Amino acid sequence: MSLADEVSVEAPAAKLSIRGVSKRFVSGQRSVHALDDVSLDVGEGEFVCLVGPSGCGKSTLLNLVAGLDLADSGQISADGIPINAPGRDRMVMFQEAALFPWLDVLGNVMFGLRRKLGLTDAERRKVAEFYLRLVGLEKFHRAFVHELSGGMKQRVALARALAPSPRVLLMDEPFGALDALTREQLYGDIQRIWQQRKKTIVFVTHNVREAACLGDRVVLFSPHPGRIREQFKIDLPRPRDINSVELARHTTAITAALKNHVRPEAEVVE
Amino acid sequence: MKRVGLAALFFAALFVGWELLYRSGFWSPVLLPSPLVVGRYLWEATVDGSLLSATLVTVKRLFLGYVFGLLLGLPFGLLTARFRVLADTLGLLALGLQALPSVCWVPLALLWFGQTEAAMFFVVVMGTLWSVIIATDNGVRNVPPIYARAARTMGSSGLHTWLWVIFPAALPFIVGGMKQGWAFAWRSLMAAEIYVTILSGFGLGHLLHYGRELNAMEQVIGIMLVLLLIGLLADKIFFSPWERFLHRRWGTAK
Numbered sequence: 001m002s003l004a005d006e007v008s009v010e011a012p013a014a015k016l017s018i019r020g021v022s023k024r025f026v027s028g029q030r031s032v033h034a035l036d037d038v039s040l041d042v043g044e045g046e047f048v049c050l051v052g053p054s055g056c057g058k059s060t061l062l063n064l065v066a067g068l069d070l071a072d073s074g075q076i077s078a079d080g081i082p083i084n085a086p087g088r089d090r091m092v093m094f095q096e097a098a099l100f101p102w103l104d105v106l107g108n109v110m111f112g113l114r115r116k117l118g119l120t121d122a123e124r125r126k127v128a129e130f131y132l133r134l135v136g137l138e139k140f141h142r143a144f145v146h147e148l149s150g151g152m153k154q155r156v157a158l159a160r161a162l163a164p165s166p167r168v169l170l171m172d173e174p175f176g177a178l179d180a181l182t183r184e185q186l187y188g189d190i191q192r193i194w195q196q197r198k199k200t201i202v203f204v205t206h207n208v209r210e211a212a213c214l215g216d217r218v219v220l221f222s223p224h225p226g227r228i229r230e231q232f233k234i235d236l237p238r239p240r241d242i243n244s245v246e247l248a249r250h251t252t253a254i255t256a257a258l259k260n261h262v263r264p265e266a267e268v269v270e
Numbered sequence: 271m272k273r274v275g276l277a278a279l280f281f282a283a284l285f286v287g288w289e290l291l292y293r294s295g296f297w298s299p300v301l302l303p304s305p306l307v308v309g310r311y312l313w314e315a316t317v318d319g320s321l322l323s324a325t326l327v328t329v330k331r332l333f334l335g336y337v338f339g340l341l342l343g344l345p346f347g348l349l350t351a352r353f354r355v356l357a358d359t360l361g362l363l364a365l366g367l368q369a370l371p372s373v374c375w376v377p378l379a380l381l382w383f384g385q386t387e388a389a390m391f392f393v394v395v396m397g398t399l400w401s402v403i404i405a406t407d408n409g410v411r412n413v414p415p416i417y418a419r420a421a422r423t424m425g426s427s428g429l430h431t432w433l434w435v436i437f438p439a440a441l442p443f444i445v446g447g448m449k450q451g452w453a454f455a456w457r458s459l460m461a462a463e464i465y466v467t468i469l470s471g472f473g474l475g476h477l478l479h480y481g482r483e484l485n486a487m488e489q490v491i492g493i494m495l496v497l498l499l500i501g502l503l504a505d506k507i508f509f510s511p512w513e514r515f516l517h518r519r520w521g522t523a524k
Contacts, residue, residue, distance in 0.1 A: 068419055086422045098420040101520045102438040112424035114434075146521025164424065 013200040014078045014089065014167035016042040016065060021074030023060055033225035034060040037074070040219060040228060047194055047201045049215030051208055051254070053262055057226020058204045062170050065202060066092045078168060088112065090168040091161035095176045097153035099145045105132065105156050106141040112164045131159040134193060151182035158190070162197065171203045175210070184242055187213055191239045208258065212250040213242040220254065222261040229261045303488045308495070311488040320477070325496065328463065328473035331387070335394025336455050340448065343399045347406020347444075348432060361407060368400035372458035376465055387470045393462050397455030405447015409440030442520060445512045452504065460497070474500075 023035040035057040042048050050058040063069045064076055067086040076083045078090065091112070099108050109128040113119060119127070132138050135155040145153065154174055161169060175183045191214065194201055205211050211218045218232040234250055241247070285305050291297070292304045299307075315321035350361035375396040376389075383389035413436055421427075421435045437444075462468075463475020474493055481489030516522065 066423055068422060086425070088423075088425045090423070092420070092423040094416060094420065096416055098414075098416040100417065100435070100439070102441065103519075111421070111426075111434075115425040115430070144519050144521065146519075160424075 011089070011165045011167050013045040013198055015044050016040075016168065016200065016202070017075075017077050017080075018042075018061070018065070019075045021061070021064060021071045021076060023057070023064065023069070023072050025060075035064075035071075036225035036227050038226065038228055039074075042200055042202060045198045045200055047203065047214060047216045049203045049205060049211035049218045050221060051205055051211045051218055051258070052221030052226075052229075053223055053258075054206065055226070056221035056223040058221050059172050060226065062092075062172050062202060062204050065168070066090055066170050068092075088116065088164040089166050090170060091164060091166035093154070093157050093161050093169070093171045093174040095173040097145075097150075097157040099153055099156055099160070101145045103145075104141065105137065105143050105145075105148070108145070108156055109160045109163050112160055116164055128159070128163055131163045132156075134162070134196075135159045135189065149182070150178050151186060154178065154186065155189070158193070162193070162199075166199065168200045168202065171201065173205055174203075176205070176207075183210075187242055188239060190214065195238065208254050209242060209247070209251045212247055212254060213240050218250075218254055220257055220261065230257050232257075300485065300487060303491065308488045308492045311486075312492045312495070315477075315489075315492070320472075321496070324472055324474050324477050325500070327471040328459070328475065329500065331390045331471075331473065332394055332456060332459055335391045335459070336398050336452060338391070339395045339398025339451060339455065340402055342395070343402025343447075343451070344406055344444070346399075347403045347447075348410060348437070350403065351407045351410035352432075357407070361403075364400045364403040364407075367396075368404050372397035372454045373461045375458060376462045379462070380466060385466055385469045387468070390459060390462060390468060390473075393458050394455045397458040398451035401451035401454055402444075402447050405443050405450065406440065409443025409447070410436055412443060413439040441512075442516050442522075445509070445516060448512075449509055452509075456501065456504075 018038060018040040021035055021038045022033075025032045025034055032055070034055075038057070038061060040048075040061075050061065052058050060069070064071050065078075065083065067083050067090065070084060083090070100111065103111065106125070106128055109132060110124050113124040113127055116124075129138070129141070132141065135158050137152060137155050137159065140148070140152065140156075145156075148156065157174070175186055178186070187210070203211070203214055208218075212232075212234055215234055218234060219228055220230045220232070221227065222229045232250065232254055236244075236246055236250075288305050292299065292302055312321065346356075346360060346364075350356045350364070372393070375393050379389040379392045379396075383392060417435050417439050418431055421431050426435060459473075460475045460478075463473040464479045465475075467476060467479075474497060478490060478493045478497075481487070481493060
């Protein structure tokens with residue numbers, strides 16, 4: 001693939017299919033039923049947000065789609081091909097940026113390209129520079145990780161995830177540790193980039209407002225065991241503003257449903 | 271440059287203080303010679319070649335054993351961190367032997383290898399090896415697991431992850447272990463050279479020992495100054511660049 005293709009022709013977004021997936025974690029005497037018979041379809045280029053309280057299995061599901069963990073039962077496939085290992089067609093952004101301190105910004109973005117065959121080093125560098133420009137960090141190629149703010153770190157992580165041109169982007173509470181102002185900027189950026197680069201995105205968060213702002217669809221999970229409870233279609237025009245009134249309507253509905261599904265569990269605990 | 275100047279001034283003041291002490295006549299000149307006498311000894315030993323050849327002998331012993339200890343210790347440290355079986359066997363052995371003062375290897379080495387280069391090599395390797403294994407093992411265990419997970423999603427696995435993620439991530443610990451290994455090796459080599467005459471080459475420890483035998487305090491102090499200088503140079507040339515790299519990248523500098 002030539003350099004021009006590498007940055008201009010995007011790999012087509014993938015369709016995800018999750019069928020009857022269960023997952024248990026056992027540590028010592030305790031066993032946690034993280035996912036119980038979960039099925040979900042994600043369309044090509046769709047932006048799906050998974051929300052729910054902690055322990056509801058949303059991050060577990062993301063790790064299964066990433067191929068970082070394996071399901072006990074059930075099937076996960078991307079475009080019909082079963083997933084059983086990580087792959088550069090599905091890139092992950094974590095809550096911590098997980099950037100490598102021994103590399104500078106450009107080196108971090110190039111890391112995922114190093115193992116991509118058919119590119120020369122100069123081309124890899126060009127691709128990395130392209131994505132750093134896309135996230136607005138073209139002036140920080142040579143900066144080291146500790147010199148960046150939290151928001152900039154996540155931008156680098158985003159560039160790093162986009163650089164190998166994945167078909168699916170998996171985001172595990174990527175903005176959870178950021179301040180509100182930085183988060184709002186990143187909401188704008190991620191929507192712009194999603195529209196430009198047309199990826200399938202699965203986005204995990206416990207922030208309902210964030211989910212409604214970003215998602216075409218919001219999938220509500222409940223814990224113990226982790227199950228899908230309800231799904232909400234959000235058909236507001238983009239780019240969306242997290243503070244808009246229309247968005248607040250959706251947020252209210254989802255929050256009400258969340259309380260409804262989680263309360264009985266909470267009472268059992270008490 | 272300002273810092274170099276300050277250091278120069280400090281050491282100059284030390285020498286002046288020393289000369290003043292000598293002139294006060296409080297100690298016998300046999301016990302405390304003038305720095306000028308020490309300087310003259312160093313000059314003469316340099317001119318007749320004995321100092322240079324002894325320095326070369328010692329530095330070569332140190333360098334060979336140290337590099338070999340590193341080459342052996344780094345992979346072993348990675349392996350004990352990776353495999354439980356090795357951690358419970360080799361790792362435990364390393365932990366025990368690291369606590370053993372490395373000078374204790376000298377009698378054993380002399381009996382095994384005689385008064386030869388092999389004995390010196392062995393002592394230096396033993397001084398280096400265990401510290402490097404322990405530090406590497408420790409460093410690897412302290413690498414945040416998220417690094418390896420992130421690397422896996424980017425198509426890195428197996429040896430690639432170990433070389434390009436785990437190893438660099440553990441560097442701050444490894445460099446610390448390398449410094450400790452160097453210190454242990456240096457000390458035990460000196461002990462060995464002072465302890466016995468190694469027939470295959472006269473090192474700095476040998477000169478130090480003969481300084482005592484001859485009651486030549488200017489030689490004793492002169493050699494000590496050379497040893498001090500070697501230690502400083504090793505730190506500045508070999509370790510400082512690494513530490514600067516770590517401070518810059520990890521942001522741990524003040």
